[in-house]
Amino acid sequence: MIKKIILVLTMMTGLLLAAELSVDEIVKKIDQAEQVESSISKVKQIIITSSGKKRTLEMESFSKDKNDKQLMIYTAPVRVKGDKILMLNDGDDIWFYTPKTDRVRHLASHAKKRKVQGSDFSYEDMSGGNLAEDYNCKLLGTEKIADRGCYKLELSPKPSGPHYSKLILWADTERFITMRIDYYENNELLKRLTMSDVHNIDDRWVALKMVMKNLLEGGETVMEITEIEFDIEIEDNIFTTNNLKKH
Amino acid sequence: MKQFLLLLLIITATSVFAVEFDIFGYYENQTSSVLKNNPDFFTYNKLRLDFAKEISPDISFNSNIVFQTYHGMTSVSLLDYLPKELLADYLQETGMPINDLKKEYVINSKDEMFLDNAFLSLYQKHFNLRIGKQQIALGTGYAWNPSDIYNAKNILDPTYEKKGVNAIKLEIPFSSEGMISSIVAIGENWEKTTKSAHLKQFLFGYDFELSYAREQHSWVDYISMNKNAEDRDLIAFSFSGALFEIGTWSETAFNKLSDSDNYFQGIIGADFTFENGLYLMSEYYYNGLGEQDESDYQFADWMNLFADGTNLGRDYLYLGESYPIAELIEWSNYLIVNLNDKSFTYTPWLSFSINDNVDFDLTANISYGNDHSEFSQFEENIAVRLKVYF
Numbered sequence: 094m095i096k097k098i099i100l101v102l103t104m105m106t107g108l109l110l111a112a113e114l115s116v117d118e119i120v121k122k123i124d125q126a127e128q129v130e131s132s133i134s135k136v137k138q139i140i141i142t143s144s145g146k147k148r149t150l151e152m153e154s155f156s157k158d159k160n161d162k163q164l165m166i167y168t169a170p171v172r173v174k175g176d177k178i179l180m181l182n183d184g185d186d187i188w189f190y191t192p193k194t195d196r197v198r199h200l201a202s203h204a205k206k207r208k209v210q211g212s213d214f215s216y217e218d219m220s221g222g223n224l225a226e227d228y229n230c231k232l233l234g235t236e237k238i239a240d241r242g243c244y245k246l247e248l249s250p251k252p253s254g255p256h257y258s259k260l261i262l263w264a265d266t267e268r269f270i271t272m273r274i275d276y277y278e279n280n281e282l283l284k285r286l287t288m289s290d291v292h293n294i295d296d297r298w299v300a301l302k303m304v305m306k307n308l309l310e311g312g313e314t315v316m317e318i319t320e321i322e323f324d325i326e327i328e329d330n331i332f333t334t335n336n337l338k339k340h
Numbered sequence: 341m342k343q344f345l346l347l348l349l350i351i352t353a354t355s356v357f358a359v360e361f362d363i364f365g366y367y368e369n370q371t372s373s374v375l376k377n378n379p380d381f382f383t384y385n386k387l388r389l390d391f392a393k394e395i396s397p398d399i400s401f402n403s404n405i406v407f408q409t410y411h412g413m414t415s416v417s418l419l420d421y422l423p424k425e426l427l428a429d430y431l432q433e434t435g436m437p438i439n440d441l442k443k444e445y446v447i448n449s450k451d452e453m454f455l456d457n458a459f460l461s462l463y464q465k466h467f468n469l470r471i472g473k474q475q476i477a478l479g480t481g482y483a484w485n486p487s488d489i490y491n492a493k494n495i496l497d498p499t500y501e502k503k504g505v506n507a508i509k510l511e512i513p514f515s516s517e518g519m520i521s522s523i524v525a526i527g528e529n530w531e532k533t534t535k536s537a538h539l540k541q542f543l544f545g546y547d548f549e550l551s552y553a554r555e556q557h558s559w560v561d562y563i564s565m566n567k568n569a570e571d572r573d574l575i576a577f578s579f580s581g582a583l584f585e586i587g588t589w590s591e592t593a594f595n596k597l598s599d600s601d602n603y604f605q606g607i608i609g610a611d612f613t614f615e616n617g618l619y620l621m622s623e624y625y626y627n628g629l630g631e632q633d634e635s636d637y638q639f640a641d642w643m644n645l646f647a648d649g650t651n652l653g654r655d656y657l658y659l660g661e662s663y664p665i666a667e668l669i670e671w672s673n674y675l676i677v678n679l680n681d682k683s684f685t686y687t688p689w690l691s692f693s694i695n696d697n698v699d700f701d702l703t704a705n706i707s708y709g710n711d712h713s714e715f716s717q718f719e720e721n722i723a724v725r726l727k728v729y730f
Contacts (some may be wrong), residue, residue, distance in 0.1 A: 142667040169727040201587030
């Protein structure tokens with residue numbers, strides 16, 4: 094009986110929270126929480142295949158103008174060291190550079206669906222984007238994820254958005270950061286991104302661990318932020334194709 | 341032996357100064373076998389050592405040394421790959437016995453060690469300057485780059501690293517996505533120096549490039565064996581971008597020669613990735629230097645094909661497919677068709693990531709065409725390649 098009451102109260106609390114803010118306000122708050130003026134981070138990416146084989150990559154990541162500009166530079170292993178990915182215009186334009194051929198390639202929009210360095214993240218998964226601009230959003234209610242109250246939103250991509258048919262996103266009701274995303278294609282659940290290890294750094298809530306589970310193939314990719322700094326001066330010219338060949 | 345000692349000396353020296361240099365590289369082993377009753381084998385071992393040093397935030401030095409050994413069938417005569425009738429005609433014209441002539445066209449793969457790249461890069465607010473032996477990559481084409489005056493391309497492995505070119509490259513950005521650049525590849529004198537100027541701009545989702553290049557083009561008259569040279573001016577235009585989500589690219593080049601006939605070369609390509617990861621690409625190549633009729637393929641054309649991959653025909657189609665058949669395993673298929681003589685070569689390619697730094701490739705070549713056609717002369721073979729990065 095007590096459990097039932099708690100459950101009803103939890104649901105009511107969720108509904109009240111949902112009622113307090115409109116979906117547009119929630120989406121705006123999520124964008125505000127996740128879009129930083131600038132950041133520099135070091136990231137470890139561990140690709141785990143369905144048979145348990147592991148591939149570990151490391152990179153330095155730079156972002157500016159609320160994720161409008163992003164640059165990723167692979168630092169390990171040697172096989173991919175020096176490979177760079179430049180994303181501009183909220184990920185609409187992506188360039189890939191590899192020192193092996195000293196060539197910069199602009200990726201066509203179809204290529205954004207491709208896996209980045211064999212991981213379970215596609216180029217468009219890695220790009221910053223903007224929920225309000227890239228999706229039509231619908232509030233489905235509230236649910237708990239890892240003991241945190243979350244808004245559950247259905248995101249239908251606009252033409253400027255990614256290739257998925259829809260996303261279901263759970264965002265923390267207090268911190269407004271994403272806690273989980275389910276990626277769908279034709280109503281089939283393809284991948285699940287789960288955030289954890291949430292810390293407050295420089296007055297911002299940040300999930301330092303992200304796990305992208307490939308529900309079709311069975312593998313997963315873990316992204317761990319090992320270092321991160323916010324709101325620091327980054328020169329604009331590092332986010333240019335001209336700069337990619339700089340060793 | 342001398343080369344081995346030199347390599348040992350470099351490794352020892354760089355170990356001592358390892359604090360100064362970032363040292364990395366790879367080891368590559370490739371073994372191939374011709375598919376016939378008594379198969380020939382050919383193996384190479386390649387060790388590439390890279391040395392990198394950031395002298396200051398604006399100045400860096402990069403270099404690599406390649407040490408390569410060859411084993412198995414290391415000596416071949418190019419005449420063995422010619423159509424029999426063409427060879428008979430050539431013997432008649434030169435009047436030389438075949439055994440003597442064969443010796444003239446023998447290619448020996450000898451163990452070698454060379455400085456592939458060594459360049460200094462200077463990055464300034466208003467310009468970038470790179471001086472020394474460096475990779476130069478021009479054009480948007482996958483299998484062919486008509487605008488690239490500096491490199492010959494192997495259509496059977498078009499993404500393989502290019503050899504360094506001794507050059508000076510100056511880049512002057514004039515906007516965040518626009519740049520003018522110039523490359524000067526040093527020759528014996530100014531006439532024999534290859535030079536080019538390029539204007540690049542990213543506009544409306546497309547990368548555009550306009551180029552002008554000039555070189556002294558040299559060739560051999562295979563009857564008199566005299567070397568000839570003439571000036572070649574090249575004007576090229578290329579672009580790449582997406583059209584309704586389909587990747588598109590094109591590269592066109594007009595070549596003006598001082599003595600010979602001018603010619604035009606161009607490619608147009610498209611690619612697409614499906615939701616399931618299947619990747620398809622195609623590229624059409626118009627080769628104004630080539631012949632429409634296989635009976636017009638001359639001895640010199642074949643030698644140019646063997647020397648720098650200059651194709652014999654006028655029209656080509658390159659079709660590619662790639663699909664991740666399992667995690668860490670990519671299965672690709674490539675088909676190159678000479679649309680004029682109707683010959684083709686098919687290359688299946690299996691790539692497997694063994695480890696973070698170990699790649700394994702299994703590939704083959706299967707060719708088809710009549711006796712006089714271009715790809716009928718390609719031997720059917722199978723090859724395995726192991727690459728270890730360190």
